[in-house]
Amino acid sequence: MNKEIVDRRGLLAWAGLAALTGSLPAHAEDAPKAGPARPPLERVATDAPLGKVLDGKELKLSDYEGKVVVVNFWASWCGYCREEFPYLDKLQRAAADRLQVVSVNTEERDVFRKLSRALAEHVQLTLAYDPGKACQETFKAPGSLPYTVVLRRDRSVAGIKTGWGESSLKGLVDMVNAAITAA
Structure with a gap:
């Protein structure tokens, strides 16, 4: 564009x-100043919630033991989220043996169900939704989208990306590569 x-x-x-x-x-x-600052996200518990998949199964971070995990929060109405989606899928396809991308939809279940069915055969990343907002709270999602957290294998935070653009794409790829190559 x-x-x-x-x-x-x-x-x-x-x-x-x-x-x-x-x-x-x-x-x-x-x-205007925001309310009190939340402490930065540095590590996420292994049993942290990642939302639910289409069949209702609850995902946990422990489901992806030994992999770098990218948790991305998005919504269908977010244009930047839609632009980012193919890049997240390319990351998943390129490093599927070492990486898991979990895309957490922040909309209600009916919207997620339609989106998930439409996207399922086109993407390899994991699609989830967060009905109780437990995942958003755990990952300290600010409410603005897109919001992405890259976790190393030890579940420490390799980086956080908010927003979208060419520089943020390069930053995301750099964070993922660093997390994958970390011991």
Whole structure:
């Protein structure tokens, strides 16, 4: 897509946000402050929830023992999530013996069911949904999408990626490669 069009869309999104909130801050330090900061995500428990798959089975991080795990939060209405999806599937296909990508849909079960059935024969990554938001809480998902956490085999966090773009794609690939090659 033409970079100028993408930039223009970004500006329009900011303009729409400004219309809803009244104005845009002139500088980052003028922006409203969020509530108390949560401690950074450094490690995830082996039995951490990863949501449910289409047949209702609950996934746990321990299901992927010995593999690097990429947990990606997404929604069908998120354009950036849809752009990112093929790249996540390529990662899964390229390193299936050492890597597991779990894409956690944040929408309700009926939406997930339709999406999962439509995508199942086209992707190799694991599709899950998070009805009780336990996975989102465990991985400290901020609510903005897409949000991706890369875990090393020992379940320490190799990196976190928020948003989407060419630089974030390269960052994601670098994080995954570093986690796979780590001892």
